[in-house]
Amino acid sequence: MAAIDEGRRPSGAEAPPGLRDGPLRVSQTAGALPVLRASGAVDLNGHDDWGRALRTAPLHDGELHLDLTDLAFIDMRGITVLVDVAQRLPEGARIVVHRPPPCFGRMMEVLWPGGVEAITVKGDAP
Amino acid sequence: MTAASGGAAADPFDHPALYYSGGQEYLDGTVPFIEGGLSAGEPVAVSVPGANLRLLREALGDSAERVLMLDMTEEGANPGRIIPGVLRAFADRHPDRRVRIIGEPIWPGRSEAEYPACAQHEALINLAFAGRDAAILCPYDVDGLDERALADSLATHPALVDRDGRRPSGEYDPERIVGEYNRPLEDRPRTALRRAVDRFTIDNARWFVTSYGRRAGLTATQLIDLEIAVTELLTNSIWHGGSTGMLQIWTEKDQLVCDISDAGHITDPLAGRRPVDEDRAYGRGLLLVNHVVDLLRTYTGKHGTTMRIHMRLPANG
Structure with missing residues (x-):
């Protein structure tokens, strides 16, 4: 494998507009099935907001539905917060994670290889 | 016997x-x-x-x-x-x-x-x-x-x-x-790309390394692993290593190599080697890195810390 071709190096210091993950945005939808939607990235700039949103989101029939379709990235602490919130839910309640980014599955597989009882991952939108 | x-x-x-x-x-x-x-x-x-x-x-x-x-x-x-x-x-x-x-x-x-x-x-x-x-x-x-x-x-x-x-x-x-064996790592090649990263540029750094990795020929799965590893190392630098990490990335032979240096000093030799439930956040990030890269090398002391990751490039990449 040759070194990266000089002319094809990422030249600028910044990602082109639209390619950055962007800041974390979390919103709670209303309707028959309340859903917590997150977009952008959960990293060290968004841990507090992420944790607060998860801890205060209402359960619907014992479930908290998270739509991560537009989430570009979540880091280890972001997943740890999610697992922590899930494990503190009342008996039988769970968090249903819809369409998480690929890094989510990879980190769960490494850090919680046996899965987390109170977290269910679904590939479809809520 | x-x-x-x-x-x-x-x-x-x-x-x-x-x-x-x-x-x-x-x-x-x-x-x-x-x-x-x-x-x-x-x-x-x-x-x-x-x-x-x-x-x-x-x-x-x-x-x-x-x-x-x-x-x-x-x-x-x-x-x-x-x-x-x-x-x-x-x-x-x-x-x-x-x-x-x-x-x-x-x-x-x-x-x-x-x-x-x-x-x-x-x-x-x-x-x-x-x-x-x-x-x-x-x-x-x-x-x-x-x-x-x-x-x-x-x-x-x-x-x-x-x-x-x-x-x-x-x-x-x-x-x-x-x-x-806690020794300075070999010099980086002159072709290494270098940039300082802090909390305001960490998302841009993710884009930067995955763009580089894609051009170098890493697979889709490896790109996810690279993004995870670099984010965790930079996060440790920002929290524990003086708020900035110096990221450098290059390819050599059949590998993509990326290292992150900061002003921190890792004093716990088992950081990153304990199960997830026993480690604190710092070690848990390193645990994750240890799992997703092909090699993690460390040089740490009062002078600062360098963590260097290696990822094998696919044979025909």
């Missing part, structure tokens, strides 16, 4: 090196250790390079089904992954039982880049398993390994086994090995 049947009196943890020359000595040293464990009802795992795994499978016959058999060149390619991902992962599944493990993390094909992390790993097993009811037997190929590897094994194992029997090591000193 008598393998690790008896441990030290005070500490139930037993960690002998087994010196072998050829397949027959390998089997003479390992099979009684495995069968002794099985007949005592102890869970047994074997993690050794593929050729030795095949040798053992054949020799064990039906008994092999009662042994967890892993290829160390896959499970333990990154030495930093072996304690959390192989040894403790197995031992912790049997918390109330004595376990036996054969672990062969150093084989003749190990590279110069990998070796220091291998030696440190062997030394750190003693710390990670102190007081645990376990036996870990580490085979060393005396024909294929160089003098350095054999000399270091005397310092990383409290007991030695060979065709003449078992004896204590007079040179046991694992802390010395951890310190000796």
Whole structure:
């Protein structure tokens, strides 16, 4: 494998507009099935907001539905917060994670290889 | 040859090196250790390079089904992954039982880049398993390994086994090995791209490294792993290493290499090698990195810390 071709190096210091993950945005939808939607990235700039949103989101029939379709990235602490919130839910309640980014599955597989009882991952939108 | 049947009196943890020359000595040293464990009802795992795994499978016959058999060149390619991902992962599944493990993390094909992390790993097993009811037997190929590897094994194992029997090591000193191999890493090539990253630019750094990795030919799965590893290392730099990490990335031969330097000092030698439930956030990030990269190398001290990750480029990438 040759070194990266000089002319094809990422030249600028910044990602082109639209390619950055962007800041974390979390919103709670209303309707028959309340859903917590997150977009952008959960990293060290968004841990507090992420944790607060998860801890205060209402359960619907014992479930908290998270739509991560537009989430570009979540880091280890972001997943740890999610697992922590899930494990503190009342008996039988769970968090249903819809369409998480690929890094989510990879980190769960490494850090919680046996899965987390109170977290269910679904590939479809809520 | 008598393998690790008896441990030290005070500490139930037993960690002998087994010196072998050829397949027959390998089997003479390992099979009684495995069968002794099985007949005592102890869970047994074997993690050794593929050729030795095949040798053992054949020799064990039906008994092999009662042994967890892993290829160390896959499970333990990154030495930093072996304690959390192989040894403790197995031992912790049997918390109330004595376990036996054969672990062969150093084989003749190990590279110069990998070796220091291998030696440190062997030394750190003693710390990670102190007081645990376990036996870990580490085979060393005396024909294929160089003098350095054999000399270091005397310092990383409290007991030695060979065709003449078992004896204590007079040179046991694992802390010395951890310190000796905490060395400056090789210079980066002039082609390395370099940029400082802080909390305001961490998302841009993710884009930067994945763009670089994509151009270098990493697979989609490797790009995810690279993004995870770089984010966790930078996060540690920002929280614990003076708020900025200096990221540098390049390719060499068949590898993509990326390192992150900061002003922090890692004083916990087991950071990143404990199971997820036992480590704090710093170590948990390193644990994740250890799992997803092909090699993690560290140089740390009061002067600061450099963490260097290697990822193998696909053959036709």
